[in-house]
Amino acid sequence: MKVRFRRLSLFQFRNHAEADLELGPEINCFTGPNGTGKTNLLDAVHYLSLCKSYFDATDQHAVRHGEEQFLLKGELEEPDGPVELACSVRKEHRKVFQRDRKEYERLSDHIGRWPAVMITPYDGQLILEGSEVRRRFVDGLIAQFDRGYLDALMRYNRALKHRNVLLKRFAEQGGGSLEALEPWDEQLAAHAATVHRGRRAFLAELTPLVLEHYQGISSGPESVGLEYRSALDQEPMDSLLRRLWDRDRSAQYTTEGVHRDDLHFLLDGLPLKRFGSQGQQKTFLIALKLAQFDLTAARTGRKPVLMLDDIFDKIDPLRMRHLLRLLGGGRFGQVLITDTDAGRLHQALDGLPHDVRFFHLDHAQTIRMEAVERAEAL
Amino acid sequence: MSTSSALLENAVEQLATLPGIGRRTAMRMALDLLRRDLASVQRFSESVRRLREEVRYCGECCNISDQDLCGICASPARDHGLVCVVEDVRDVVAIENTHQYKGLYHVLGGVISPMDGVGPEDLRIARLLERVGSGMVREVVLALGATLEGDTTCFYLHRRLREHGVAVSQIARGISIGGDLEHVDELTLGRSIADRKPYEQSVKR
Ligand SMILES: [Zn+2]
Numbered sequence: 001m002k003v004r005f006r007r008l009s010l011f012q013f014r015n016h017a018e019a020d021l022e023l024g025p026e027i028n029c030f031t032g033p034n035g036t037g038k039t040n041l042l043d044a045v046h047y048l049s050l051c052k053s054y055f056d057a058t059d060q061h062a063v064r065h066g067e068e069q070f071l072l073k074g075e076l077e078e079p080d081g082p083v084e085l086a087c088s089v090r091k092e093h094r095k096v097f098q099r100d101r102k103e104y105e106r107l108s109d110h111i112g113r114w115p116a117v118m119i120t121p122y123d124g125q126l127i128l129e130g131s132e133v134r135r136r137f138v139d140g141l142i143a144q145f146d147r148g149y150l151d152a153l154m155r156y157n158r159a160l161k162h163r164n165v166l167l168k169r170f171a172e173q174g175g176g177s178l179e180a181l182e183p184w185d186e187q188l189a190a191h192a193a194t195v196h197r198g199r200r201a202f203l204a205e206l207t208p209l210v211l212e213h214y215q216g217i218s219s220g221p222e223s224v225g226l227e228y229r230s231a232l233d234q235e236p237m238d239s240l241l242r243r244l245w246d247r248d249r250s251a252q253y254t255t256e257g258v259h260r261d262d263l264h265f266l267l268d269g270l271p272l273k274r275f276g277s278q279g280q281q282k283t284f285l286i287a288l289k290l291a292q293f294d295l296t297a298a299r300t301g302r303k304p305v306l307m308l309d310d311i312f313d314k315i316d317p318l319r320m321r322h323l324l325r326l327l328g329g330g331r332f333g334q335v336l337i338t339d340t341d342a343g344r345l346h347q348a349l350d351g352l353p354h355d356v357r358f359f360h361l362d363h364a365q366t367i368r369m370e371a372v373e374r375a376e377a378l
Numbered sequence: 379m380s381t382s383s384a385l386l387e388n389a390v391e392q393l394a395t396l397p398g399i400g401r402r403t404a405m406r407m408a409l410d411l412l413r414r415d416l417a418s419v420q421r422f423s424e425s426v427r428r429l430r431e432e433v434r435y436c437g438e439c440c441n442i443s444d445q446d447l448c449g450i451c452a453s454p455a456r457d458h459g460l461v462c463v464v465e466d467v468r469d470v471v472a473i474e475n476t477h478q479y480k481g482l483y484h485v486l487g488g489v490i491s492p493m494d495g496v497g498p499e500d501l502r503i504a505r506l507l508e509r510v511g512s513g514m515v516r517e518v519v520l521a522l523g524a525t526l527e528g529d530t531t532c533f534y535l536h537r538r539l540r541e542h543g544v545a546v547s548q549i550a551r552g553i554s555i556g557g558d559l560e561h562v563d564e565l566t567l568g569r570s571i572a573d574r575k576p577y578e579q580s581v582k583r
Contacts, residue, residue, distance in 0.1 A: 147564045155526045165492040183534040
């Protein structure tokens with residue numbers, strides 16, 4: 001079963017004073033110049049799905065400039081009839097989230113029921129930036145479906161902070177022994193094992209999906225790889241902590257553990273960050289997010305809404321064509337795409353047997369809908 | 379807040395130093411005190427003054443007490459071989475309200491938390507070890523919160539108590555009575571299943 005928004009309405013949300021859209025069941029394209037609010041339409045769907053913005057953690061920032069509140073509504077098509085979701089934020093008030101006009105007691109009751117997956121140019125940081133960004137990505141995906149993992153991770157991070165405070169104090173005040181750290185090391189060892197096991201199991205599932213999607217989009221001969229590396233691959237945490245005691249003491253922090261794990265993205269065995277072209281990097285990110293889509297679908301029993309925000313720059317037309325063919329093929333559900341170049345998108349979709357709708361946005365805040373004649377199935 | 383009386387403002391300021399009390403609530407409290415008769419307010423302030431001046435800590439269990447030995451430690455009806463370790467006085471009140479526990483207590487005064495500058499030496503651990511060392515204690519029950527710091531403190535205490543050959547147990551963690559399983563959070567439910575016990579033990583109670 002797929003998540004299918006039939007209707008989307010925005011009131012005073014970011015740059016939109018008012019907007020009301022009837023979305024198609026498959027491919028929906030939002031085109032227009034920069035600054036007309038295409039991305040904001042996707043973010044509205046992200047809000048309705050996950051109760052928060054993809055881009056900005058502060059709800060108040062999404063209220064249109066000069067206004068007091070925003071309201072988002074989405075009508076979902078469900079087997080037992082339509083479901084209406086509403087999310088409103090008023091300045092100085094808490095966020096209100098309703099399903100069929102009844103407010104949720106806990107937002108966690110909603111999150112995950114109608115999942116969404118977003119791909120944006122910001123995701124480039126997964127390749128370009130430090131390991132923390134990649135750990136956060138992986139941890140977020142695992143924790144969404146595994147409370148035990150989340151608890152272990154939070155306890156690990158907290159125990160680590162306590163331990164580092166102690167190491168610093170040993171350095172400042174002298175003294176200190178491995179024995180004094182033992183109560184924390186005990187906790188770290190137990191939680192590190194849970195985190196390491198969780199990440200390894202998750203990546204064993206994710207990796208083949210990424211490789212498969214990369215091959216599906218790319219037309220080149222190159223092969224990609226995904227490697228999870230952790231100091232715990234070789235040695236359990238308690239023995240690491242004991243072995244590195246002198247090093248930790250002089251560094252005044254804990255130098256090894258799952259907080260230093262990294263995920264390596266490879267192109268023909270070499271770092272993608274240095275050796276991949278922009279197109280290859282982008283294709284890799286898309287493949288990574290499509291794998292996220294597959295896992296979310298498997299865990300929730302629902303095909304998430306897939307949103308591609310402005311990702312076609314630097315992607316050659318052939319890869320773009322492959323991707324779009326893939327997206328309408330039944331493996332995915334409802335897809336929302338933004339692009340400044342309507343012509344490029346039209347061309348890439350031309351002749352594909354998908355249901356396609358175009359929404360053209362302009363600076364006067366009008367949204368013009370254009371249904372595209374479905375091509376005959378080949 | 380600007381009022382016609384410096385005395386009122388002063389009282390509001392003092393009341394607002396209490397935890398959870400904002401200036402608005404403090405103002406309501408102050409006005410309420412003003413409306414009462416003088417004797418009632420004298421009783422009120424006297425009780426606060428005496429609380430701070432006269433309260434002592436029990437020499438055995440470190441609980442708040444009016445004498446050198448608290449009512450619980452002084453009672454011959456309690457099991458003096460059983461000591462329940464808790465974080466603070468509120469936990470004693472909570473456990474006493476269950477009417478299920480007949481042993482003594484030991485109030486630690488916190489849990490180990492380096493980030494907050496609390497180490498084992500800041501807690502009343504030495505006194506606990508003394509009590510256990512006297513040989514009177516048969517079993518120590520650890521009843522600290524299920525936080526990381528609580529768990530770490532339990533681990534630390536267990537290590538220190540082990541040397542004394544005393545039995546150490548920990549309170550069970552699990553599902554609240556009268557609750558539906560589906561409303562229990564996954565972690566608690568998972569823990570309850572892992573820590574299950576023979577049925578005969580649960581019907582005995
Ligand atoms: Zn006492």
